[in-house]
Amino acid sequence: MNLKEKIQAGKSICGTLNNIPAMCIAEMMGYFDYDYLWIDAEHSVTTTEQCYAQIVAAKSVNKASIVRVPQNDLTFTKKVLEMGPDGIIFPMVHSAKEAEELLSYTLYPPLGNRGCGPQRAVRYGVDDEIAYFKSGHGNLCRFLQIECKSFVDELEMIADNPYIDGFILGLADLSGSINEIGDFFGQNNLALAKKAIDIAKKHNKIVGTATLATDEKTLTTLHNMGIKMITCGADFNYIVNGAKSTYETVKKILRNNR
Numbered sequence: 393m394n395l396k397e398k399i400q401a402g403k404s405i406c407g408t409l410n411n412i413p414a415m416c417i418a419e420m421m422g423y424f425d426y427d428y429l430w431i432d433a434e435h436s437v438t439t440t441e442q443c444y445a446q447i448v449a450a451k452s453v454n455k456a457s458i459v460r461v462p463q464n465d466l467t468f469t470k471k472v473l474e475m476g477p478d479g480i481i482f483p484m485v486h487s488a489k490e491a492e493e494l495l496s497y498t499l500y501p502p503l504g505n506r507g508c509g510p511q512r513a514v515r516y517g518v519d520d521e522i523a524y525f526k527s528g529h530g531n532l533c534r535f536l537q538i539e540c541k542s543f544v545d546e547l548e549m550i551a552d553n554p555y556i557d558g559f560i561l562g563l564a565d566l567s568g569s570i571n572e573i574g575d576f577f578g579q580n581n582l583a584l585a586k587k588a589i590d591i592a593k594k595h596n597k598i599v600g601t602a603t604l605a606t607d608e609k610t611l612t613t614l615h616n617m618g619i620k621m622i623t624c625g626a627d628f629n630y631i632v633n634g635a636k637s638t639y640e641t642v643k644k645i646l647r648n649n650r
Contacts, residue, residue, distance in 0.1 A: 395428055395456040395478045396533050399557050399598050404615070407458070409602060409626035411435070413442035415449035417627050422453035430602060430623045431459045433468065434483050440471045444512075447475050458533065469497050473506065476513035479533030481560055486540050488549035495555055498534055500525050503555070533557040535600065539565035544588045551595040558598035558621060561585055577613070589618045604629050 398405055405427040410418050413436060421429055431446045432438065438446075443459060450457040458479035461469045472480060482494045496504035506529070514524045534555055538544060539562035550556070563576040563585065572578055592599045600621030601614055606629075614622055 394531075395458075396531060396557065398427060399533065399621075402596075402598075402620075404620040404622075405598075406621070407623045409604075409623055410446060411438075412627045413438040413446065415442075415445035418446040418449035418457075419453055421627065422450050422455035426455070428456040428458050428478065430481075431457055431477070433472070434460045434462050440468060443472060444475050447477050447512075458535070460537075464494075466497060470507065470509075473498060473532070474509060474511045474513055476510070476515075477532075479535060479557070481535045481537055483537040483562070484539050484565065485536045485543050487542055488546040491536050491543070491550045491556075492553070494536070495534060495553065498529070498532060499555060500529055530555075535560050537562050538588050539569065541566070541569045541584060544584050547588055547591045551591050551597060556597060558600055559588065559592050560621070561588060561599060561601040561619065563601065563603075582617075585617065593618060 393401065395405075407426045407428040407430050408421055408424075409430045409432055410421060411432050418429055418431070429446070429450050431443060431450075433443050447457045447459070456478040458481060459472050459477045460481040460483055461472055463484045469480070480498065485491050485494065496506070498504060498506055500506050500508070508525065510521065510524055514521050514528070519528070535558050536556060537560040538547070547559075563581060564573070566584055567573050567575050567578065567581045570580055570584065572580060575581055589599050598621050599619050600623065601619050602623040603610065603614065604626055605611060606625045611622060611624055
């Protein structure tokens, strides 16, 4: 099953974050049995060219790729779409109207206003371009990130849109939107998250989140909230934690053997 089929079948899925813009790291992470790699172009220095390299690297090991694009950046978004990722994530959506506009970037007329020019998305002409214009672009997974109270308040207005595959809860920024930043699991933030999850569930949309956490307790808590798409850990965290552990081990050996 491809990523979209897993989502439509209601399966629980997981991925990991790629923030370091190196295709070799995307390839390494792709060897593990995650359902997808989350390539982050919002909170990283990733350029469009580096994004492309990571998508190709993921494909080389038969791994789905989802790209989180920069906020409200039509040019970057258009270029990423032509690269043919399996999914796209729009961050910091504030309203149902904004959500509709963002979705329109991904759909060809008459459904939206995406400009014609697919390249890798149609394997540079190996696939039929006209067929892609008519229906092929529908295979893309589209996710909207819930990070603002204002979007939660209007979620019911957009949740039944058939071109939305899921919503990604950003608990950190969501807490900031109610002036309680950092209180990810605070009562008020969790109430907002539950409201969003309930609406998404009502409209048969998967709910996801991304976290640097890798511990069983945190991931279990998220899953028990009704989050079925968990993106956990990150390449830079794996490096830092591994380096820290090795450093502490070797320093302990040196201290004990003076």
